[in-house]
Amino acid sequence: MLAASWLSPFLLEMPLSLGELLKMVGLGAVALTLGVEWLDWLARRLWLRRGPQGPLKEVLFFPSPITCVEHLYSPARALPCSCPLPHGMDTSFTRLLVHLLSACVSLDLCVFSFSHMELSRAVLLLHSRGVAVRVLTDRDYMSISGSQIGTLRRAGIYVRHELSKVVHMHHKFALVDGRKLITGSLNWTATAVQSNKENVIVTEELELVRPFQDEFYRLWEDSDPANHTHQTPIATATKGLVTHS
């Protein structure tokens, strides 16, 4: 009834001229278009408020409790793990492992000290899956007791180290598939993961990832023994070749 009374001037009684009718239709069309745009804008604004705020940004703090991580290596296994450690817990360390194991194409590591057995296992697994792994580490810390660098090299992973005898390669970052950055204060050691107060940022924010990509490329080239023939490197960068000083 209301609709009919609303339409009546236009459809029934027709007191308007054709030009006036066209103007009204035009106004209505403009209002409709703007209304749709406005609703779209409103929906986006509400989505932005409630939904995820852009690229991945995650902060992990350590120490992390020691828990079973077998399910991260073989999620489809039939029987649950029977080890005595707590199971199914979401810790900073399991989050770190999840991000690391998400690598499908490449993993570039730039770590001062690498002696953590479980992190070494994850890197070796990625390598066996065909992920292109490169490891850049410190000169002094690559051959200390418990270092996993030798194990990685023996498995055929490309390893280079800081060539200077007086400078430390003190970074602790990883680039997963060239798009996910894992960086912080955490060295890849059991003490750092289980005891120390440490932090790790995981992000896909392009403005943060890209500078680290460039820096890795620069450091990798700088650490190529072929570019430093005047020095006596303690180990070559040849794939899989292990030479200790």
Place this chain on the structure above:
Amino acid sequence: MLAASWLSPFLLEMPLSLGELLKMVGLGAVALTLGVEWLDWLARRLWLRRGPQGPLKEVLFFPSPITCVEHLYSPARALPCSCPLPHGMDTSFTRLLVHLLSACVSLDLCVFSFSHMELSRAVLLLHSRGVAVRVLTDRDYMSISGSQIGTLRRAGIYVRHELSKVVHMHHKFALVDGRKLITGSLNWTATAVQSNKENVIVTEELELVRPFQDEFYRLWEDSDPANHTHQTPIATATKGLVTHS
């Protein structure tokens, strides 16, 4: 002429009834409102495309060349500094100092090792300006040779340290005015700044800043000697009181 012909049905000939006129005015008002909203949305979208991409995100790599930084402490000085160091250079270290000196209200530091003289000078300057400075550091590294922790305490800055004898407080982050996070692999030492391969992220990204704020608060409370009466802290957290073991 066009405007007049457009208005003529409403103002001059008045063939519309009052109800019809009200409907048209209503339609026009709706169109106008939606139009303003749409223009606002369009302006925001264009601004976002051309303007800065969200909150501050900056990455600094070290080592950084040694340059004069006097202009950062007294930008309005009449005469240029006469020291022999290079002047007017924008380095990773000057960027770090600029961000640090931007503190107006508070500075929360959580640093494993702090022996850099220039960074100590900056923190002391902020303290003298009335900025609320809190420093949380490692137990073992607070009294090593060259540590600036004693100097900061003597100046009246609140200092606490990790209370455990077996755990390292290995963070290297700062919170400027509770909204700008400075974090990375860089210890606050001359070797780290001038020699090592290091990184620092500076960001105002809320999703990154907030977890570090919470962590600082938690660690600060945990390091309150009053909460650990069973231990024998090597120094109390009393403002300005210096006690070394």
